[in-house]
């Protein structure tokens with residue numbers, strides 16, 4: 163048990179199998195995630211936190227909460243871009259991922275170079291208790307939103323409003339992806355679309371909407387649904403696309419592209435077992451197009467995401 167984990171091992175929650183993520187998958191995507199994040203929204207979050215500090219007693223610690231923290235990609239990226247002093251609470255139902263997150267985050271420094279405090283909490287977020295967010299200045303979540311249902315978003319919006327906290331939700335899938343040739347390959351452009359891309363994408367997006375332990379998942383519809391709920395509560399919203407642009411001639415990015423194509427095949431087959439042969443044929447064509455003799459050169463796989471930053475209606479104010 164992590165020294166900072168308030169939940170003893172015998173009460174660790176049973177995770178839904180579709181809500182369990184390999185550390186290797188989170189490692190594979192981390193560089194692409196970092197490159198895709200929107201600096202303007204991070205700068206807005208930094209300004210919000212500075213404003214918050216200005217109305218608090220000197221030296222007041224900023225409290226940041228990361229929901230579905232996994233191996234800590236959010237604090238690892240954000241801590242050096244945000245003012246301090248920072249105290250991060252990392253929440254996940256996966257004890258192993260949280261242990262990795264703790265190890266990766268203990269040495270983090272804030273934008274002024276001071277050490278960051280990191281607490282981990284093993285918690286099933288299937289019901290978002292408002293007390294979980296109490297006292298937060300900034301609630302964060304990355305690559306989480308597609309897993310949740312509409313009721314969960316209500317709870318999130320209510321809890322952020324009750325805590326008077328800002329919200330930074332990054333890398334939420336928007337349900338789009340496409341293969342793009344580079345400019346020099348225009349003669350070969352037709353080879354970069356596949357008649358079954360749309361079919362596999364649609365089956366994958368339907369699979370995304372299955373229950374993954376947090377209700378009937380909204381998948382690519384989650385960001386507009388969250389926006390609507392925050393707007394109803396008077397939050398000020400800023401949103402920007404944050405697509406992965408994976409260059410297929412870069413080994414690390416090509417490895418992520420291959421893992422995605424495999425994952426899309428698996429989910430599409432689970433959703434449409436009656437079309438397994440068709441999906442397997444699509445998968446073989448798409449993998450062949452990534453191979454060294456395919457001429458894919460500087461081609462790109464673009465996968466759509468959205469980042470959203472929201473501030474609560476009242477002027478930033480901390481009681482202390």
Ligand SMILES: C[S@@+](CC[C@H](N)C(=O)[O-])C[C@H]1O[C@@H](n2cnc3c(N)ncnc32)[C@H](O)[C@@H]1O
Pocket residue numbers: 181182183188229230231232233234235236253254255256259285286287288303304305306309375376
């Ligand atoms: C796609 S991963 C994203 C991890 C991390 N935020 C990142 O960007 O790399 C989703 C995370 O949500 C966590 N998660 C999923 N369902 C959960 C639940 N019901 N309660 C707590 N954590 C959950 C998973 O364990 C996983 O770490």
